[in-house]
Amino acid sequence: xxxxxxxxxxxxxxxxxxxxxxxxxxxxxxxxxxxxxxxxxxxxxxxxxxxxxxxxxxxxxxxxxxxxxxxxxxxxxxxxxxxxxxxxxxxxxxxxxxxxxxxxxxxxxxxxxxxxxxxxxxxxxxxxxxxxxxxxxxxxxxxxxxxxxxxxxxxxxxxxxxxxxxxxxxxxxxxxxxxxxxxxxxxxxxxxxxxxxxxxxxxxxxxxxxxxxxxxxxxxxxxxxxxxxxxxxxxxxxxxxxxxxxxxxxxxxxxxxxxxxxxxxxxxxxxxxxxxxxxxxxxxxxxxxxxxxxxxxxxxxxxxxxxxxxxxxxxxxxxxxxxxxxxxxxxxxxxxxxxxxxxxxxxxxxxxxxxxxxxxxxxxxxxxxxxxx
Amino acid sequence: xxxxxxxxxxxxxxxxxxxxxxxxxxxxxxxxxxxxxxxxxxxxxxxxxxxxxxxxxxxxxxxxxxxxxxxxxxxxxxxxxxxxxxxxxxxxxxxxxxxxxxxxxxxxxxxxxxxxxxxxxxxxxxxxxxxxxxxxxxxxxxxxxxxxxxxxxxxxxxxxxxxxxxxxxxxxxxxxxxxxxxxxxxxxxxxxxxxxxxxxxxxxxxxxxxxxxxxxxxxxxxxxxxxxxxxxxxxxxxxxxxxxxxxxxxxxxxxxxxxxxxxxxxxxxxxxxxxxxxxxxxxxxxxxxxxxxxxxxxxxxxxxxxxxxxxxxxxxxxxxxxxxxxxxxxxxxxxxxxxxxxxxxxxxxxxxxxxxxxxxxxxxxxxxxxxxxxxxxxxxxxxxxxxxxxxxx
Numbered sequence: 001x002x003x004x005x006x007x008x009x010x011x012x013x014x015x016x017x018x019x020x021x022x023x024x025x026x027x028x029x030x031x032x033x034x035x036x037x038x039x040x041x042x043x044x045x046x047x048x049x050x051x052x053x054x055x056x057x058x059x060x061x062x063x064x065x066x067x068x069x070x071x072x073x074x075x076x077x078x079x080x081x082x083x084x085x086x087x088x089x090x091x092x093x094x095x096x097x098x099x100x101x102x103x104x105x106x107x108x109x110x111x112x113x114x115x116x117x118x119x120x121x122x123x124x125x126x127x128x129x130x131x132x133x134x135x136x137x138x139x140x141x142x143x144x145x146x147x148x149x150x151x152x153x154x155x156x157x158x159x160x161x162x163x164x165x166x167x168x169x170x171x172x173x174x175x176x177x178x179x180x181x182x183x184x185x186x187x188x189x190x191x192x193x194x195x196x197x198x199x200x201x202x203x204x205x206x207x208x209x210x211x212x213x214x215x216x217x218x219x220x221x222x223x224x225x226x227x228x229x230x231x232x233x234x235x236x237x238x239x240x241x242x243x244x245x246x247x248x249x250x251x252x253x254x255x256x257x258x259x260x261x262x263x264x265x266x267x268x269x270x271x272x273x274x275x276x277x278x279x280x281x282x283x284x285x286x287x288x289x290x291x292x293x294x295x296x297x298x299x300x301x302x303x304x305x306x307x308x309x310x311x312x313x314x315x316x317x318x319x320x321x322x323x324x325x326x327x328x329x330x331x332x333x334x335x336x337x338x339x340x341x342x343x344x345x346x347x348x349x350x351x352x353x354x355x356x357x358x359x360x361x362x363x364x365x366x367x368x369x370x371x372x373x
Numbered sequence: 374x375x376x377x378x379x380x381x382x383x384x385x386x387x388x389x390x391x392x393x394x395x396x397x398x399x400x401x402x403x404x405x406x407x408x409x410x411x412x413x414x415x416x417x418x419x420x421x422x423x424x425x426x427x428x429x430x431x432x433x434x435x436x437x438x439x440x441x442x443x444x445x446x447x448x449x450x451x452x453x454x455x456x457x458x459x460x461x462x463x464x465x466x467x468x469x470x471x472x473x474x475x476x477x478x479x480x481x482x483x484x485x486x487x488x489x490x491x492x493x494x495x496x497x498x499x500x501x502x503x504x505x506x507x508x509x510x511x512x513x514x515x516x517x518x519x520x521x522x523x524x525x526x527x528x529x530x531x532x533x534x535x536x537x538x539x540x541x542x543x544x545x546x547x548x549x550x551x552x553x554x555x556x557x558x559x560x561x562x563x564x565x566x567x568x569x570x571x572x573x574x575x576x577x578x579x580x581x582x583x584x585x586x587x588x589x590x591x592x593x594x595x596x597x598x599x600x601x602x603x604x605x606x607x608x609x610x611x612x613x614x615x616x617x618x619x620x621x622x623x624x625x626x627x628x629x630x631x632x633x634x635x636x637x638x639x640x641x642x643x644x645x646x647x648x649x650x651x652x653x654x655x656x657x658x659x660x661x662x663x664x665x666x667x668x669x670x671x672x673x674x675x676x677x678x679x680x681x682x683x684x685x686x687x688x689x690x691x692x693x694x695x696x697x698x699x700x701x702x703x704x705x706x707x708x709x710x711x712x713x714x715x716x717x718x719x720x721x722x723x724x725x726x727x728x729x730x731x732x733x734x735x736x737x738x739x740x741x742x743x744x745x746x747x748x749x750x751x752x753x754x755x756x757x758x759x760x761x762x763x764x765x766x
Contacts, residue, residue: 028487029487029488029489029490030488030489030490032487032488033487036486036487036488036491039483039486039488039490039491040488040490040491043488043490043491043494044490194390195390195393195394196394197394197395197397197398198393198394198397201397201398201401207744207747208740208744210747211740211743211744211746211747211748212704212740212743212744213704213705213707213718213743215707215708215710215718216707216718216722216736216739216740216743219718219722219723219726219736220736220740223726223732223736224412224732224733224736226415227411227412227415227416227732227733228408228411228412229411230411230414230415304504308504308505308506308507309506311506311508311509312508312708314508314711315508315708315710315711322506322508322509322512326512326516338513338516338517338521339513339517339518342509342512342513342516342517343513345509346505346506346509346510346513349504349505349506349509350501350504350505353504353505354500354504357500357504
């Protein structure tokens with residue numbers, strides 16, 4: 001019996017290397033056409049002529065340790081992060097807390113508390129999100145006031161004129177968003193109201209603040225606010241800036257919320273009306289919750305803009321993160337290290353704004369698919 | 374027959390609406406009235422007479438940069454300061470808008486490039502420049518980069534007749550030598566322009582009748598440049614160029630953009646272009662793929678698809694937010710205060726306010742200027758939105 005020959009197919013040949021794998025990816029994405037190839041080469045040229053020298057300056061040859069400028073003067077090829085290291089407490093917490101090491105726990109505790117409350121909120125599946133947000137928006141500001149401002153419970157009162165650094169930036173932005181949210185919601189409702197007088201008041205308010213640059217508003221707050229109140233009523237500088245920022249921010253928040261309200265189908269309000277709900281119950285229980293959910297991304301976007309804009313208070317003389325970094329870099333001990341100061345402050349702003357914008361983009365995508373289903 | 378139950382007045386929605394509105398009007402009106410009254414009282418208590426009489430007083434400070442407006446220390450009045458400020462605001466806004474639009478469209482288009490490196494590079498550019506406060510960027514470029522690294526006037530970086538140094542950017546400036554010559558030249562150019570418009574119309578009619586297309590844009594450009602130059606010679610070369618010349622300390626003659634203006638313009642351009650680039654990207658991506666495929670199916674070439682299908686639809690999405698960015702850029706130019714460029718907020722709401730103490734009038738006028746610009750922007754936006762709505766079916 002002859003041996004049965006079983007057909008054994010030859011193993012599959014691999015697809016040609018120019019359609020799969022890293023080489024194909026490079027061909028398609030980097031050298032897809034003549035223009036693309038030129039662009040790639042140009043990109044590499046620019047990249048290698050700027051990025052490695054920058055990294056070398058900023059990281060490899062940089063000075064990290066030491067306590068005074070002699071270290072940096074000995075090695076001028078690298079960045080002087082020693083400066084940031086020495087002045088870190090000032091740049092983060094301002095002059096008051098930096099000058100009192102025994103009080104440093106106060107701002108530190110506040111930031112730890114803030115992030116402990118905020119981080120779980122960013123994840124979708126955290127239980128009890130509602131309570132966490134209520135604590136963050138309602139209880140946390142009170143804790144902030146008692147711990148950072150002090151003056152009771154045996155905590156010494158801090159001097160607001162010496163507040164500064166990232167702490168001040170944070171306080172301004174947080175107060176801005178916190179107070180602007182309720183005002184903004186009321187304004188948005190007013191702007192959609194059917195009563196012409198209410199509507200025009202809200203429209204004029206919103207358009208007035210949106211049309212004016214924030215710096216003019218801050219000038220107004222610092223120069224004119226004392227004029228608006230009877231003699232004897234005094235606000236300190238930080239409170240004045242907070243009032244100006246709140247006015248400004250509430251107009252932008254109102255527009256964000258209005259966008260959300262406009263996106264809610266009319267049937268929702270009509271159904272609520274048919275059930276016999278009055279205006280306020282209809283708004284608070286039916287339309288507003290849905291509208292706020294949709295408008296979270298745009299509210300976050302206005303918040304990013306506000307966070308960046310708090311830097312303008314340095315023009316009216318408050319020592320916020322930007323101004324603190326600049327002042328530190330212009331002090332006698334560290335004169336000439338402006339670049340390091342700006343880069344450090346810029347990095348902090350960038351990290352927060354980029355983080356928030358990624359978060360809002362994620363949220364937007366999620367909300368978007370929700371509606372399509 | 375049932376009698377219609379009468380609704381008590383305080384439950385009637387119409388009556389309530391009127392009551393609420395009257396109440397709101399009274400509260401707001403009274404608030405404004407008392408605010409105004411307290412302010413005037415406070416001003417009087419400080420010995421400041423509110424009014425516009427200080428406009429005609431001579432301003433006791435110098436303004437370094439007044440390109441279109443003569444300003445002399447000791448002669449010019451406070452009201453001149455106001456106009457110089459507006460003019461400098463408009464100047465930096467126009468320069469910024471032009472540069473930011475060009476750069477923003479470029480970055481937005483290469484963000485969608487099939488080349489991975491290029492599109493990632495554009496992404497990094499956008500994310501870096503739009504997430505760092507503008508004020509920080511302005512100060513960074515001015516104080517950390519340009520001031521320390523740009524050379525003194527003696528060693529200026531020369532680009533033809535353009536010079537860049539730590540004092541600013543110097544350019545040649547055209548000077549009118551012969552007024553009638555310029556008038557003749559402008560008249561000839563106008564005739565040329567009308568001729569080209571008629572040519573463009575003819576070309577369009579021809580295209581609609583026969584389907585043959587003329588390269589109108591290129592022909593017009595060539596005619597305009599060559600014809601413009603010939604007419605310039607014909608009218609007797611009526612312009613001369615005032616070139617900047619190095620004096621003992623600084624350049625003299627020509628036009629000068631002082632360093633603060635240069636830094637401000639630079640930072641505004643980078644910052645705003647990142648936002649415009651995002652608008653451009655979103656606009657192009659908003660045109661659905663089906664549109665492009667349908668255009669190909671109809672036999673349109675790639676170039677025609679882009680020009681006739683993608684771009685017109687993308688522009689509808691791109692233009693409205695871009696106009697808002699222009700307004701933002703103009704408002705942001707008020708950050709010039711930080712580097713000392715003499716625009717409206719710096720010289721008027723800053724120096725003049727400090728000198729005269731006329732807070733009410735000065736802040737009011739400053740706000741009014743920006744409110745006018747903002748109203749103008751929303752008119753343009755509404756007009757544009759209405760126009761593109763009409764073309765929709």
